[in-house]
Amino acid sequence: MIESNPFLERRGAYFAGFLICAALMGYAFYLQYGLDMEPCPLCMFQRVALTGMGIVFLIAALHGPRRAAAWGYAVLQLVIGGIGVGLALRHLYIQSLPPDQVPACGMGIGYMLETLPLGDVIMRTLKGSGECAHVDLVAGLSIPAWTLILFVFLVIAAFVIAARNRR
Numbered sequence: 001m002i003e004s005n006p007f008l009e010r011r012g013a014y015f016a017g018f019l020i021c022a023a024l025m026g027y028a029f030y031l032q033y034g035l036d037m038e039p040c041p042l043c044m045f046q047r048v049a050l051t052g053m054g055i056v057f058l059i060a061a062l063h064g065p066r067r068a069a070a071w072g073y074a075v076l077q078l079v080i081g082g083i084g085v086g087l088a089l090r091h092l093y094i095q096s097l098p099p100d101q102v103p104a105c106g107m108g109i110g111y112m113l114e115t116l117p118l119g120d121v122i123m124r125t126l127k128g129s130g131e132c133a134h135v136d137l138v139a140g141l142s143i144p145a146w147t148l149i150l151f152v153f154l155v156i157a158a159f160v161i162a163a164r165n166r167r
Contacts, residue, residue, distance in 0.1 A: 017053075025047065084151035092145060094132045095134075
């Protein structure tokens with residue numbers, strides 16, 4: 001009987017995490033360019049968090065970490081995913097506001113990045129704008145609801161990967 005190598009299994013799980021993130025980004029680009037669903041600034045920030053998680057999964061897959069480093073990757077995913085969760089919750093909050101309380105539409109993210117310091121772009125984006133209040137449903141849930149679920153899933157997955165195959 002051949003014994004499985006826990007480090008190869010961990011690498012495969014990290015690579016699967018990377019593929020999930022890549023597939024989700026591909027779907028985001030399909031929604032944007034295939035279905036003409038223009039992302040709001042908060043959606044763009046959530047994409048950055050998802051991309052960050054994908055990059056960490058890919059680095060971990062290439063690295064093939066042992067137990068201590070795997071826990072380090074899990075904590076890093078918690079930080080990045082936690083930011084993603086916060087962004088998704090803020091987005092859901094803005095979408096839940098009554099129409100008279102929705103912030104006015106603002107500058108596009110591209111224009112803000114070209115003309116404002118990064119700190120101002122972040123603050124204006126987190127305040128939200130009218131385009132962030134628009135609700136598009138995918139399989140019965142809004143896009144930020146899906147991203148919230150996915151960020152939580154990916155963080156949990158990172159910790160499960162770190163905890164498995166201890167030696």
